[in-house]
Amino acid sequence: MANAYTKRKLSSRYPVDLPAWKNLVKHHRVDMRDRKLHELFSYDKKRAGKFGLGSGDLFLDYSKNHLNNTTQKLLTQLATQADVPAAIEAMFAGDKINKTEGRSVLHVALRAKIADTVALETPGVPQVWEVLTKMESFVDAVHSGEIKGCTGEKLSDIVNIGIGGSDLGPVMASHALRPYWKEGMCFHSVSNVDGTQLDDLTKKLNPETTLFVVCSKTFTTLETMTNAKAARAWVIDRLDELAVQYHFVAASTNHEAMDEFGIRTDYRFGFWDWVGGRYSLWSAVGLSLALVIGMEAFKAMLSGGRRMDLHFRQAPMDENMPVLLALIGIWYNNFFDAQSQAILPYDNRLDRFPAYLQQLQMESSGKSVRMDGIPVRCDTGMVIWGEAGSNAQHSFMQLLHQGTRLVPVDFILSKTSASATAQCEAQAEALMDGTYEKGLQPYRVHAGNKPSNTIHFDKLTPDVLGQLIALYEHKVFVEGVIWGIDSFDQWGVELGKKLASP
Numbered sequence: 001m002a003n004a005y006t007k008r009k010l011s012s013r014y015p016v017d018l019p020a021w022k023n024l025v026k027h028h029r030v031d032m033r034d035r036k037l038h039e040l041f042s043y044d045k046k047r048a049g050k051f052g053l054g055s056g057d058l059f060l061d062y063s064k065n066h067l068n069n070t071t072q073k074l075l076t077q078l079a080t081q082a083d084v085p086a087a088i089e090a091m092f093a094g095d096k097i098n099k100t101e102g103r104s105v106l107h108v109a110l111r112a113k114i115a116d117t118v119a120l121e122t123p124g125v126p127q128v129w130e131v132l133t134k135m136e137s138f139v140d141a142v143h144s145g146e147i148k149g150c151t152g153e154k155l156s157d158i159v160n161i162g163i164g165g166s167d168l169g170p171v172m173a174s175h176a177l178r179p180y181w182k183e184g185m186c187f188h189s190v191s192n193v194d195g196t197q198l199d200d201l202t203k204k205l206n207p208e209t210t211l212f213v214v215c216s217k218t219f220t221t222l223e224t225m226t227n228a229k230a231a232r233a234w235v236i237d238r239l240d241e242l243a244v245q246y247h248f249v250a251a252s253t254n255h256e257a258m259d260e261f262g263i264r265t266d267y268r269f270g271f272w273d274w275v276g277g278r279y280s281l282w283s284a285v286g287l288s289l290a291l292v293i294g295m296e297a298f299k300a301m302l303s304g305g306r307r308m309d310l311h312f313r314q315a316p317m318d319e320n321m322p323v324l325l326a327l328i329g330i331w332y333n334n335f336f337d338a339q340s341q342a343i344l345p346y347d348n349r350l351d352r353f354p355a356y357l358q359q360l361q362m363e364s365s366g367k368s369v370r371m372d373g374i375p376v377r378c379d380t381g382m383v384i385w386g387e388a389g390s391n392a393q394h395s396f397m398q399l400l401h402q403g404t405r406l407v408p409v410d411f412i413l414s415k416t417s418a419s420a421t422a423q424c425e426a427q428a429e430a431l432m433d434g435t436y437e438k439g440l441q442p443y444r445v446h447a448g449n450k451p452s453n454t455i456h457f458d459k460l461t462p463d464v465l466g467q468l469i470a471l472y473e474h475k476v477f478v479e480g481v482i483w484g485i486d487s488f489d490q491w492g493v494e495l496g497k498k499l500a501s502p
């Protein structure tokens with residue numbers, strides 16, 4: 001069913017023409033551009049408590065930003081005027097909101113319960129739970145030893161072969177959930193085309209206990225196919241041709257190509273064209289992760305994603321965490337002209353989270369035409385970068401503290417470690433307050449006034465990780481709706497692929 005968002009004629013509307021955008025331009029110039037963050041705190045003693053929002057296990061502290069009640073009101077109006085509420089419903093209803101590819105966008109169905117009725121009439125959606133059950137039987141059988149390698153050895157080394165969304169998700173989540181790895185199971189990954197990763201890995205692997213999970217939505221991606229064929233040759237060389245049937249499984253939508261590679265039908269795990277690569281961790285692309293952490297933990301991650309989906313779908317715009325995060329991003333991007341944003345997780349297990357978000361945000365928002373092909377009239381995606389704290393403090397944080405550029409930060413803090421918490425809070429405070437001691441040499445002065453969000457939680461569990469990923473997925477979507485771009489295509493990377501293909 002087409003709603004206000006899907007029926008919208010893009011050509012008649014640019015975000016910069018919306019009344020709220022115009023009011024924000026004025027509000028920025030008159031009230032906020034030269035206002036210091038510490039002034040905002042001294043005007044409003046209750047600020048720290050006021051600009052904070054909880055959802056599930058996550059808490060977003062957005063008090064250290066260049067915003068006040070008026071900013072929040074105008075930003076929320078922007079979301080409403082840009083039809084964000086209708087866009088959210090259009091996504092959950094299965095409308096073809098990925099217009100340039102003519103596809104629905106339904107990664108939310110992968111973590112839904114049947115009772116949530118997420119686009120059940122869309123082909124593939126009713127099969128979501130069948131694939132999950134098939135994954136569960138497979139994972140359990142590998143763990144129990146019922147499914148073995150060709151020589152009867154237990155399979156314990158899981159190697160994910162994929163790239164982009166077919167690599168970053170499983171890799172990021174396997175690092176994040178390291179304490180949940182089943183005893184004896186080990187996760188490895190191969191993505192790059194130069195062959196060195198596989199080369200180094202096979203030196204220490206025993207083919208008899210190794211299971212390769214070839215992850216590729218298309219099953220044609222050059223890097224993945226090159227690595228998968230090299231792994232296949234290694235298995236054949238060390239074992240025999242028949243061993244391929246025991247040591248390779250695949251997650252893909254391309255059955256013909258899986259036939260050709262020799263993946264047996266019961267070792268195939270399907271998904272659908274409405275699952276974008278960078279949104280695919282929740283699908284069979286998560287198989288390598290599930291094999292290492294077990295289905296219970298994998299399902300807890302799905303359940304965390306669903307909790308954020310319910311919040312996103314139900315919460316009003318001004319109490320909606322992904323919407324607020326997106327609006328704050330737009331505020332710095334389009335009104336303060338920030339060109340990049342740093343993601344600094346204070347939990348080393350989230351060391352690959354910045355890389356994961358780089359694909360999610362930059363592949364989704366790196367667009368300069370709108371869905372109807374007309375050039376945008378404002379900047380779109382910022383450059384996303386980052387590193388786990390406190391490593392970041394001892395490398396690039398100097399530029400954030402004393403450089404000339406505005407780099408808004410998202411701190412992601414797991415409160416499990418007291419010293420990480422102290423470090424993270426100290427950085428957010430130093431960025432905001434700086435130092436104003438009298439007589440200080442200019443090179444020692446921290447001007448402060450640098451904004452940040454802090455997203456914190458007590459412990460990084462599978463459920464919390466699911467909430468965190470879904471939070472950023474929806475944030476990216478909201479930004480795209482406001483800019484009028486298609487956040488779910490990636491035509492920009494196709495040319496390079498074509499030029500490199502033999």
Ligand code: F6P
Nearest residue numbers: 164165166216217218221277493
């Ligand atoms: O080239 C970019 C891209 O299409 C990503 O969007 C995707 O995650 C990655 O390549 C891998 O694609 P596939 O899963 O089809 O191998």
